[in-house]
Every structure is written in C-alpha cells, then in structure tokens.
Amino acid sequence: MREDAQALVSVIVPIYNAETYLDQCLASIEGQSYRRLEIICINDGSTDGSLKIIEAHAARDSRVKIVDKENGGYGQGCNRGIDMAQGEWISIIEPDDWIDPGMYEEMLTFAGGFQERIDVVKTPWTDINNWDDPERQEPRPSLLKGRLKTSRRPFTLGENPILIELHPSIWSAIYRRDFLNEHHIRFIEYPGAGWADNPFLVETMCQARAIIYLDKPFYNYRCDLPGSTLNHATDELVARPFDRWLDMLAVIERIGVTDERVVAAHYIRGFNYTFGAIHDDGWENEVVQRKTREVFSKMDPGLVARIPDLAPHRKSFFFDVMGEGPRKFSYLPWARHLAKEAVRTLVAEGPVRVLRRAKRALIPEERSEA
Numbered sequence: 001m002r003e004d005a006q007a008l009v010s011v012i013v014p015i016y017n018a019e020t021y022l023d024q025c026l027a028s029i030e031g032q033s034y035r036r037l038e039i040i041c042i043n044d045g046s047t048d049g050s051l052k053i054i055e056a057h058a059a060r061d062s063r064v065k066i067v068d069k070e071n072g073g074y075g076q077g078c079n080r081g082i083d084m085a086q087g088e089w090i091s092i093i094e095p096d097d098w099i100d101p102g103m104y105e106e107m108l109t110f111a112g113g114f115q116e117r118i119d120v121v122k123t124p125w126t127d128i129n130n131w132d133d134p135e136r137q138e139p140r141p142s143l144l145k146g147r148l149k150t151s152r153r154p155f156t157l158g159e160n161p162i163l164i165e166l167h168p169s170i171w172s173a174i175y176r177r178d179f180l181n182e183h184h185i186r187f188i189e190y191p192g193a194g195w196a197d198n199p200f201l202v203e204t205m206c207q208a209r210a211i212i213y214l215d216k217p218f219y220n221y222r223c224d225l226p227g228s229t230l231n232h233a234t235d236e237l238v239a240r241p242f243d244r245w246l247d248m249l250a251v252i253e254r255i256g257v258t259d260e261r262v263v264a265a266h267y268i269r270g271f272n273y274t275f276g277a278i279h280d281d282g283w284e285n286e287v288v289q290r291k292t293r294e295v296f297s298k299m300d301p302g303l304v305a306r307i308p309d310l311a312p313h314r315k316s317f318f319f320d321v322m323g324e325g326p327r328k329f330s331y332l333p334w335a336r337h338l339a340k341e342a343v344r345t346l347v348a349e350g351p352v353r354v355l356r357r358a359k360r361a362l363i364p365e366e367r368s369e370a
Contacts, residue, residue: 005108010037011092023053025094034104044076078187091104120173123215126220143167199244238291267310315329316329
C-alpha cells in the first residue's frame with residue numbers, strides 16, 4: 001500500500017553480552033537513509049559493557065529506547081519489543097550483525113508499490129565467513145540470493161516453500177505489526193538463545209497471506225565459525241536442532257497446513273538438521289540416534305520418497321534408520337536439482353564455488369562422521 005513508503009518501523013535489538021559488535025550494529029541502524037525508526041534495545045541482563053554502549057547511543061539519538069531487564073532469553077526479549085512497538089512494521093536485528101544503509105527505505109518503497117496489504121517483506125542476506133580474522137573475512141551471497149525473482153505480486157508460502165527450507169533468517173524480513181497481532185504470533189520463550197527463530201519462522205511464513213520478495217541483500221550475518229559447533233557439551237545442545245524441528249512441526253500441525261510443498265520443505269530442513277548433528281556430534285552419539293529416529297518417525301515415508309530435491313543417499317538413510325531399507329532411488333531428479341543449483345551458484349558466486357558445492361552434494365555423508 002502507498003502509505004507503507006512513509007510508515008514507522010520498530011527495530012527490535014535483543015542484546016545479551018554483545019559489546020564487541022554492538023556499536024557497529026546500532027550505528028548501522030541509526031545510519032539508515034530511512035529515518036522514521038524507533039530503535040528498541042532490549043538489554044537482557046548483560047554482564048559486559050553492552051548497557052553502556054546502548055546508553056551512549058541513546059544519548060546521541062532520541063529514536064533509541066532502552067529496556068534494561070533481567071535475563072530471560074532471546075524470545076522473551078523479542079516479545080517485549082513487539083509488545084511495546086508503535087511502528088506499522090517490525091524488524092528484528094541481532095546485535096552481532098549489521099545492515100546496509102538503504103535497507104528500510106528500499107523495502108518500504110517496494111511494499112508501497114503494491115495495492116495489497118502486505119504481511120511480510122522478505123530479502124536474501126550476505127553471509128560473513130571467517131569474521132574473526134579481518135584478513136580472511138569473506139562475504140558471500142546467501143543461498144537464497146537468486147533462487148527467487150523479485151515479486152511482481154504477493155504470494156503465499158506454498159508458491160515458494162524454500163523460505164522455510166533454508167536458514168531461518170527472520171532478520172532479513174520485516175513484518176506488519178497488525179499481522180503479528182491478528183494471528184497472536186510471538187516467540188516461544190526458550191532459555192538463552194534457544195533457536196527461538198525457528199518456530200517464529202513457520203508461524204509467520206505459514207500464516208502470511210501476502211508475502212513479497214525483493215532479491216537484494218541488505219543484512220550482513222556473521223556465520224558460525226568453522227568447528228564452533230562440534231562436540232556439544234550437553235545432551236540438551238545435541239538435541240536442540242531436533243527439538244526445534246519438532247516444535248516447528250507442531251506449529252505447522254496447529255495451523256492446519258496440508259500443502260505438500262510446505263511439508264516437504266520442512267522435511268528437508270529436518271534432514272539438514274539431522275546430518276548437521278551427525279557431523280557435529282557423530283552418529284555414535286546416543287542422543288543423535290534417538291532424536292533422529294524421533295524426527296524420522298514424524299515424517300510420511302511416501303512423501304520422503306517423492307521429494308525430488310532430497311538426495312537419494314539421504315532417502316536411503318531414512319528408510320534404513322526406520323528399518324525399511326535398504327532402498328535405492330533414482331539420481332535423475334537429484335541431478336536436475338543439482339543442475340539448477342549449479343546455474344544459480346555460477347551466477348551468484350562464480351565457478352570455483354560451483355565445483356566446491358557440487359563435490360559436497362555428490363559425496364554421501366557418513367554416519368560415522370564426527
């Protein structure tokens with residue numbers, strides 16, 4: 001709608017012990033070319049210098065609002081911000097990331113070009129790899145870049161289910177506040193960070209009646225460092241990706257989603273989380289084996305077998321774990337998928353990364369991999 005181009009945006013920044021990168025994050029928000037912002041900083045019981053940094057920014061910029069509270073976790077902090085927000089649009093920015101100067105201006109101008117009332121404006125992002133070493137730091141287009149074309153009309157998730165298949169990336173979108181309130185959408189308040197973005201992703205994308213996509217990245221996301229997720233210290237951390245997948249499935253079932261395209265995308269996320277856990281903690285880990293069986297038991301075997309974008313060796317692994325194997329599957333649908341991926345990656349990143357990703361895709365993951 002035309003008035004979206006001048007709407008107030010409530011930018012929520014949930015902060016816990018983020019002093020190293022917080023100044024850069026807040027400066028990138030304050031430096032936006034679009035000025036109609038309220039910047040809600042939720043200091044979630046930080047024990048470092050985060051609060052002083054926030055206070056310094058608030059002293060210089062009247063748009064900065066401070067909530068100083070006891071630690072309650074990422075989800076609780078985001079909910080506090082949504083509840084107090086006054087803007088027509090909600091944005092969530094993580095305190096160790098930063099955004100490009102034109103983000104809100106371009107997203108709102110884009111939304112303002114549609115006659116319809118838009119629920120979600122979604123964009124890709126930039127992955128920042130090796131961010132701890134300035135000499136090796138490397139920005140890369142996210143996997144979403146180039147997969148979807150910039151929207152000519154609003155759509156629903158069933159038309160582009162990849163939006164729940166890749167990284168949750170809830171921060172590379174803005175959400176109409178009335179949409180969140182009408183559907184009673186809030187974060188589950190897990191302790192700590194808790195991967196609270198996972199259920200919020202499916203709550204928003206599955207319930208939105210009008211999503212638009214702008215294929216231009218503005219958000220700079222500091223990725224996990226190599227090796228940082230290996231050998232988790234507790235069973236809860238090992239189980240977390242599986243548990244969040246189950247929580248997301250519970251949301252999908254509660255909402256009543258029956259679109260096979262959406263369910264298949266969620267299954268692919270389940271396989272990604274499963275093989276990620278096998279890589280990080282090893283198939284010999286009892287928690288990995290138990291939670292893999294729990295997740296797989298929630299999947300429809302017939303749908304698993306039909307998903308064209310699921311690697312054949314992953315399908316075989318599923319049926320083996322569920323005691324229905326061994327089975328063999330045609331590589332033709334997977335080969336067509338890889339060809340499409342190669343073209344997209346070639347355009348976005350160049351031939352060297354095409355070869356790297358093709359190699360990773362063609363080499364089956366090993367259950368014994370640690």
